[in-house]
Amino acid sequence: MTNPKSKIRQARFASEAHPSDTLLCTTEEKTASDGQNLPPNPKSVAILGAGAWGTALANLAAANGHRVGLWSRRGSQPLETILEDADIILSAISMKGVADVVEQIKYAPISPETIFVTATKGLDPQTTCTPSQVWQTAFPDHAVVVLSGPNLSQEIELKLPAATVVASDVTAAAELVQLVFSSHRFRVYTNPDRLGVELGGTLKNVIAIASGVCDGLHLGTNAKAALVTRGLTEMVRIGNIWGAKTGTFYGLSGLGDLLATCNSPLSRNYQVGYQLASGQTLTEILANLSGTAEGVNTCQVLVQIAQQKNIVIPITEQVYRLLQGEVTPRQALDELMLRDMKPEYND
Ligand SMILES: NC(=O)C1=CN([C@@H]2O[C@H](COP(=O)(O)OP(=O)(O)OC[C@H]3O[C@@H](n4cnc5c(N)ncnc54)[C@H](O)[C@@H]3O)[C@@H](O)[C@H]2O)C=CC1
């Protein structure tokens, strides 16, 4: 039998989001501290993007005894070295960098068995594609899995319990990723609706901005409940046109992520909204924000799609106008409250 310790290697996790937080971790130490056994068949996991989420996911896989390499564009390790022999390549790159990184590794020698996992919650502004569509287009013969759920990385780094979803049309691939990341503090579900899971995590960012505005204006709990519920209706409407299943939006990656990010100051998207309501400009807010608020870009892409396809998304539209400086938070609120009267469900 192979000595599991021979599988252990040291990995330097240089967090870009928290540069002072560089840590040298061995999978052995992490596994021991978590009280888990090393897996019988440790996998080699290459994580691309050493921001807040990439680092948290790297730590989760390493704590389960897997061999983890964490790549950052600012690090010294070449991309090809990290990709060598990877069973799983997981991208936690923010949307603006996904196409770039895909281009860099498109012709790298990657085993046909390698599974791609994307944890990015955004939309490509040029093509309006989701990140998993970008990866699948570049790697048509590989399984592509989406990982998405209510997963504020700071809570996960504090080892607080959380749950997520891994979604793919290749069930075996989703199940392998489930195994690699599951632990007593991170419960991972599978789902065959890859698009629905991905859109849940992506579309909720716009509603999280609106929720930050709602709290920043101190509009109360009733207003927040109305906003989040009608926001979910918008998400389902967009998702259905795209081909996602309605039920998926009521799961962890849709409603679950809405509940997390619309109620937590840890959410960068929520922070953007809150600070807009406090009178700061978007430029000022983004200049001081730690990390990425994907909802800003997603909102622009959604408005473009909604115009092309005639989709009614009033909350998203008001968030867009607010981000553009066309309305004040109070004007956006009035526009939403004074819309034509209508039945709750008409689609
Ligand atoms: N932080 C969180 O709590 C969670 C974040 N996400 C999603 O994960 C993605 C990343 O988020 P964070 O890690 O928080 O953001 P971050 O801003 O901390 O990190 C973004 C990472 O992308 C890399 N990157 C950006 N452009 C690049 C390029 N052109 N080439 C190579 N690398 C590039 C950055 O260097 C950095 O490593 C986002 O789509 C976000 O919505 C999803 C779940 C939780």
Ligand SMILES: O=C(CO)COP(=O)(O)O
């Ligand atoms: O998606 C997230 C948690 O599930 C992270 O939210 P923010 O990107 O708004 O911080």
